[in-house]
Amino acid sequence: MLHQSSYSRAFALALLFVPLTCSATLAHCFVGSRFFPATLAVDDPCVADEMSLPTVTWSHTADVPPATEWDVSVEFSKRITENFGISVGDTFTHIRQPGGFVMEGFTNLETAFQYQIAKDSEHELALLAGLVVDWGNTGSVSAGVATPWSVLTPTFYFGKGFGDLPPEAGWLRAFAVTGQIGYQMPTSSFDPVAGVFIPQVLAYGGTLQFSMPYLKSEIVDLQLPDFINHLIPIVEVALQTPVANNFGNSAVTTGTINPGVIWVGSYFQIGAEAMIPVNADSGSGVGFVGQLHLYLDDIFPTTIGQPLIGGSQTVARKPSF
Amino acid sequence: MAKFLGVVSLLTALLAASAAQAHAFLDHASPLVGSTVATAPPELTLTFTQNLESAFSTVTVTGPNGARVDTGKAQVSGNTMRVGLKAAGPGTYRVRWHVLSVDTHTTQGSFTFRVGGGR
Numbered sequence: 001m002l003h004q005s006s007y008s009r010a011f012a013l014a015l016l017f018v019p020l021t022c023s024a025t026l027a028h029c030f031v032g033s034r035f036f037p038a039t040l041a042v043d044d045p046c047v048a049d050e051m052s053l054p055t056v057t058w059s060h061t062a063d064v065p066p067a068t069e070w071d072v073s074v075e076f077s078k079r080i081t082e083n084f085g086i087s088v089g090d091t092f093t094h095i096r097q098p099g100g101f102v103m104e105g106f107t108n109l110e111t112a113f114q115y116q117i118a119k120d121s122e123h124e125l126a127l128l129a130g131l132v133v134d135w136g137n138t139g140s141v142s143a144g145v146a147t148p149w150s151v152l153t154p155t156f157y158f159g160k161g162f163g164d165l166p167p168e169a170g171w172l173r174a175f176a177v178t179g180q181i182g183y184q185m186p187t188s189s190f191d192p193v194a195g196v197f198i199p200q201v202l203a204y205g206g207t208l209q210f211s212m213p214y215l216k217s218e219i220v221d222l223q224l225p226d227f228i229n230h231l232i233p234i235v236e237v238a239l240q241t242p243v244a245n246n247f248g249n250s251a252v253t254t255g256t257i258n259p260g261v262i263w264v265g266s267y268f269q270i271g272a273e274a275m276i277p278v279n280a281d282s283g284s285g286v287g288f289v290g291q292l293h294l295y296l297d298d299i300f301p302t303t304i305g306q307p308l309i310g311g312s313q314t315v316a317r318k319p320s321f
Numbered sequence: 322m323a324k325f326l327g328v329v330s331l332l333t334a335l336l337a338a339s340a341a342q343a344h345a346f347l348d349h350a351s352p353l354v355g356s357t358v359a360t361a362p363p364e365l366t367l368t369f370t371q372n373l374e375s376a377f378s379t380v381t382v383t384g385p386n387g388a389r390v391d392t393g394k395a396q397v398s399g400n401t402m403r404v405g406l407k408a409a410g411p412g413t414y415r416v417r418w419h420v421l422s423v424d425t426h427t428t429q430g431s432f433t434f435r436v437g438g439g440r
Contacts, residue, residue, distance in 0.1 A: 033430050167433070217347050217430055220355025266346070266370065298344065301424045 028295050032121035033218050034161035037262045038293045040271050041238040042180050042205040045126040045159035047085030047116050049296040049305050051076045059287030066284035070094040079307040083116040093145045105140020124161030155182030174215040179206035199246035205238035232262045254282040269293045345371035345422035354432040361436045367402045377421035380404050385412025411437030
């Protein structure tokens with residue numbers, strides 16, 4: 001059953017690529033001189049043509065004693081028009097209990113439909129609205145890593161660079177913040193198997209990032225080694241708080257704080273972060289997440305890197321390094 | 322796992338087969354971004370990471386009093402752009418560039434450098 005599911009998913013992904021390689025696509029997140037990298041725990045505030053392949057997460061669950069969890073996920077994002085894009089992603093989860101019992105399989109297929117509300121180049125401000133849908137019964141429900149119900153999450157994203165601060169601010173101009181807030185609405189209110197209510201959850205988070213590329217190209221060229229000039233040190237915070245239909249469940253906020261760094265190249269980026277649980281209900285010990293992220297607009301500038309409809313209409317402005 | 326490796330292999334092959342060129346980034350400038358030089362330079366040089374389309378690549382430089390001090394149309398050769406500068410005394414000079422790389426990606430940026438001990 002599991003193998004049939006994985007083959008079907010691989011076939012669906014293959015079908016997705018066929019028309020794309022014959023057409024054209026995207027740009028990643030540039031707003032004025034600011035580049036917002038794809039972040040690992042919080043989504044960046046732009047529609048884009050890009051692919052995360054893969055994102056690998058290792059952590060210990062909040063169980064007592066804790067289980068070890070590995071997640072390997074893939075996400076593909078594609079602009080349909082200049083300001084509207086879709087994303088498709090899925091995750092393979094492997095959970096090993098202390099006694100050796102293993103749960104593994106695919107989580108539900110996740111899609112996101114996003115619209116770019118605004119990009120203000122002068123103030124390095126980006127606003128994005130989206131609807132994230134986890135499609136019920138598309139993962140390994142029998143293995144216990146997916147649910148038979150779907151979850152709808154209207155989400156708002158933002159990004160703001162501080163390059164518009166006065167010149168006296170100096171290096172502070174290389175900082176930027178991003179954030180997102182969403183409201184998770186399951187399509188079922190009660191899980192008859194587990195015998196618990198399914199809560200509605202507020203999912204929110206943010207990032208604080210310092211761009212070495214921005215520092216070099218817009219503020220001061222310190223003639224540092226090239227590798228250093230491609231780094232964006234970052235701290236991400238991702239939290240979830242049950243807010244409704246939570247009868248009998250723990251109402252505590254869970255999540256992680258992720259300090260790390262992203263190396264940004266011309267065609268791809270590589271990110272690595274520690275995952276520090278905010279409390280005992282969020283996990284046990286420090287975990288790790290790493291990601292290879294591909295910029296399809298630079299890899300395939302005349303095909304996959306363009307919107308399917310209308311082509312690029314705005315001038316992308318990238319940091320230079 | 323075999324499926325996953327297959328997808329990675331396919332993608333790697335596609336990357337290798339594509340004659341892709343990325344956006345033109347400013348690799349370095351002379352005078353350096355954010356630097357202070359003793360005397361006004363006679364020329365500004367910008368070197369990018371990609372070759373440029375000269376017809377759609379421009380640079381302007383303003384002096385301490387806000388007036389343009391570049392001598393006009395920049396000369397583009399490969400990945401390098403040069404423009405002459407008129408002497409405008411000590412102070413802060415602002416550079417604004419806008420380029421089109423040969424793969425049609427447009428990029429732009431701005432920075433300052435200082436001459437002498439002026440503002």
